[in-house]
Amino acid sequence: MEVAALMGFFGLTGAFALVGTVLAAWMAWRIVEKAGLPGWTGLGAILLTLTGVGTIVPLILLWVFAFMRWPRDEAEPVGSAGTFGYARPGGPAPASGPAVLAGPSMALPDTRGWRLAGALGNGGTVSLSVAGTSGTYALTGAPGGAPTDLCVPDPSVGQPHARLMLSGQRLGLEDLGSPGGTFIDGARLLPEHGPRDISAVRSIRLGSVELSLTRA
Incomplete structure (x- = not known):
């Protein structure tokens, strides 16, 4: 494979050199003819031109082919799945990179409850918790009562005053x-x-x- 590539490269280089030589000879001959130089002078000019072109053109072509980008210069992924790394032919293997993270999974449901907290008119405080995923709770100023009653012991709060409704991650409020x-x-x-x-x-x-509403 590499031998065939080298043969093709030198064949292509030779073809370019031959074409360049022919063109240079033709242009030199035209210059000598237009300048009216003697035959030996014109011949010498042609020989010098051919020698210079025959030397410079292959060097230029070698320079171009040496520094042009070849398909094998492209980075190739190496290593096992789950790493990032690239290596060039003949180069050292890269160190293993960070593991590839999988896409985000489905968001977990928020299992936190709700909390109502605030200050009472008599200087005391109140803190109420609403947990679970469903249910109806009564906000009332009367102490005691049903297990689902949430007491806010203040004269300005009715008996009952309002209703809380919990459904999944949503909380509703209704005035009574x-x-x-x-x-x-x-x-x-x-x-x-x-x-x-x-x-x-x-x-x-x-x-x-005034009761602040937060997740607890």
Whole structure:
């Protein structure tokens, strides 16, 4: 394979040299003829031209072929799957690169619950947790009651005041018509509005109690 490539290379080089020599001889002859030089002078000029061309043209061609990009110069991947690396023929093998990471897998569901926390009018604090993936919870000012009641012990909070609805990763809030009012990020929520998604809400207000909403 390499012998055939070398033979082809030298054959191509010889062909270029022959063509260059013929063209140089023709141009030299034209120059001698137009200049009206004597025969021996013209012959000497032709011989010098042919000698110079015959020497320079192969050198130029050798330079071109030596530094041109060959197909084998292209990088070839090496190594086992899961590494990055390239090597050139005759060169040292590269060090193993970092492992190829697989594409992102399906996002895992967020299993965190919700937390409502805030300060009461009497100086106390309240912190309520809403866990699970489904269910309905009553926000009320009356202590005790059903297991799903979330107590906010403040006179401005109705009994019950509002309803929380949990469905998957979404949390909803519905006002039950308490005189103190229910607010979502400062906007009044009325009973006729129905349940509203508050998953992206920062705070809710029940009466005069401001509760921040976070994931826990």
